[in-house]
Amino acid sequence: MFKKISKLMVTVMGIALLAGCGQKEQTPAAFKPASQLDWIVTSSAGGGSDIFTRKITDIMTKDKIVEGVTFVVNNKTDGNGEVGRNEVANLKGDKANNTLLTFNSGDLMPMVQNTANRSGNFQIIAIMAVDKQLLFKGKASKYATFKDAIDAAKAGTPVIIGGSKGDDIATYEAMIAEIGLSKDVMKYITYNSTSEAITAILGGHVDLVMSKPAAASEYVNSGDLTAILALSEKRYEGNLKDAPTLSEVGSYKNVEVPVWRGVAAPKSMSADAVKYYTEALKKVSDSATWKTEYIDIYKLISDYKNSTDATTFVKQFESEFMASKGIK
Numbered sequence: 001m002f003k004k005i006s007k008l009m010v011t012v013m014g015i016a017l018l019a020g021c022g023q024k025e026q027t028p029a030a031f032k033p034a035s036q037l038d039w040i041v042t043s044s045a046g047g048g049s050d051i052f053t054r055k056i057t058d059i060m061t062k063d064k065i066v067e068g069v070t071f072v073v074n075n076k077t078d079g080n081g082e083v084g085r086n087e088v089a090n091l092k093g094d095k096a097n098n099t100l101l102t103f104n105s106g107d108l109m110p111m112v113q114n115t116a117n118r119s120g121n122f123q124i125i126a127i128m129a130v131d132k133q134l135l136f137k138g139k140a141s142k143y144a145t146f147k148d149a150i151d152a153a154k155a156g157t158p159v160i161i162g163g164s165k166g167d168d169i170a171t172y173e174a175m176i177a178e179i180g181l182s183k184d185v186m187k188y189i190t191y192n193s194t195s196e197a198i199t200a201i202l203g204g205h206v207d208l209v210m211s212k213p214a215a216a217s218e219y220v221n222s223g224d225l226t227a228i229l230a231l232s233e234k235r236y237e238g239n240l241k242d243a244p245t246l247s248e249v250g251s252y253k254n255v256e257v258p259v260w261r262g263v264a265a266p267k268s269m270s271a272d273a274v275k276y277y278t279e280a281l282k283k284v285s286d287s288a289t290w291k292t293e294y295i296d297i298y299k300l301i302s303d304y305k306n307s308t309d310a311t312t313f314v315k316q317f318e319s320e321f322m323a324s325k326g327i328k
Contacts, residue, residue, distance in 0.1 A: 031272035033066065034098045039073045040088050041102045042081025043164065046195035048131065048214040048298075050075060052261050053102045055294045056128070056284055065283045077192045080165055081107060082115055088266055089121040096266035097273040100125065103264035105317065106166025112322055119314045123269045126281040127262040127305040127313060129295060131212045133171050134236070134243055135161070135229035136220075138201040141208065146229040147249050149208060153185040162189045162197035163210035171231050171257040172210060178252050198225070212259065213240060214298035232256045236299055260303070260317070262310060278307040 039057065043049045050073070057071040076084030088101045103122065111117050135146060143149040143159070153159045161172060172188045179186075189206060191197040194215040201209040202224060209216075209225070213236065219225040220239050227243035230236055233254050235245060246252045263281060265274065284290050285304035295302045305313055322328070 031097070031270065031276045033069050033273075033276070034094065035068065036070050036072055036098065037066070038095075038099045039071055039102070040084050040099065041073060041075050042077060042084040042107060043075065044077055044193035044195050045075050046215065047164065047193035048212045049102045049104060049107075049261075050193070050195075051214045051298070052128070052294075055290075056263075056281070059284050059287055059289050060280060063283070063287055063289065065280050065287075080110060080114075080192065082111065082117075085111060086115070086117060088264070089117055091266040092268050096268040097270055099266055099269075100277065101264045103262050104166070105258075105260050106164065106168065108314070108318060109166045109170060109321060112318060112327060113325060119264075119311075119318050121267055122264040123267060123274050123307070124311040124314050125263040125265050125274060125277045125307050126285075127260050127303060127310040128281065128285055129261045130301040130303045131214070131259040131261055131298075132256055133163075133168060133210050133212055133231045133259075134216070134227045134240060135231065136201070136209050136211060136216055136225040137207075137228050138204070138209070138225060139223075140204045141201075143207060143228075145249075146208075146244075149186075149228075150179060150181070150250070153181050156185065158184070159186045159208065160189060160206045161186065161208045161210055162191060162200045162206035164192070164194045164197060165190050167257050167259045168194070168210050171255065174255045174257060175231065175246065178246065178255050179250075201225070212298070214300070217298060238299065240299065260313075261300070262305075262314070274307050278310075282306065 039053055041049050041053050053073055060066040088099060091099055108119060137143060149159045163172060169190065176186050191200065194211045197209050198211060198215060198219060200206050216225055227240045230243040230245050232245060233256055235241055236243065245254045247254045282304060285302065
């Protein structure tokens with residue numbers, strides 16, 4: 001009898017051990033990205049969004065925040081970026097877990113105006129920083145100051161401003177409304193990216209160009225562009241410090257349309273992947289390199305929000321923008 005009981009106990013213990021092993025095998029491993037991570041940027045290379053993206057991927061690689069991964073940055077500008085955004089929104093499976101999208105207020109505004117896509121069609125991974133615009137003249141510009149451009153427009157001479165889409169257009173519209181000019185005398189030409197608009201002013205095709213500091217920085221340093229208006233509540237510093245605000249130009253209120261810069265992903269991205277990427281971006285935001293080589297150089301405001309907080313923020317921004325445009 002004792003032998004039978006002993007055998008029974010051994011059998012039960014064996015089953016328990018096997019069950020325990022089975023439970024360990026069922027515990028999901030922590031998420032890790034695949035060897036290639038696709039990062040979609042819906043504006044041209046060299047613009048503010050492109051610089052933002054490549055700086056993040058550089059820091060992730062050099063600081064070993066994301067290891068064993070090759071980042072492939074794809075600039076997809078078809079349809080003013082709508083083709084790229086729609087592609088990301090609809091990705092499924094492993095591809096969805098290994099694709100990120102640079103997503104800014106300047107991307108959201110035209111998206112909700114021109115397509116059926118909404119922020120809810122994406123996972124909002126993080127917000128990283130806030131940006132603002134300036135107006136620049138080129139070497140061949142007819143106007144030494146922005147006041148000269150205003151005076152010319154009021155006298156009936158068309159002044160042409162080049163710039164990107166989304167928030168740049170919103171800033172332009174707010175600016176001319178405050179000055180009291182029509183779009184016929186102070187015109188705006190939309191380019192796929194700020195870098196294309198800068199190319200236009202360097203070629204003498206527009207009178208002024210609207211840009212954030214990031215895209216214009218190298219041209220300011222080379223002397224090809226000079227800042228003549230800070231579209232902000234206060235002046236910038238460094239090599240942009242001589243650009244006055246609108247209230248310094250005349251009897252106007254200052255105009256600014258802050259641009260949040262963030263990262264999104266396909267709607268079907270797994271919760272574990274979202275957690276992984278939002279935490280990785282927090283490490284980027286906390287790094288000394290992010291501050292010294294991006295925030296300080298390109299004169300942004302650091303403003304990290306994790307996935308939960310960023311989603312709430314973007315939904316509120318979207319709701320208010322849609323209401324202001326009468327979009328349902």
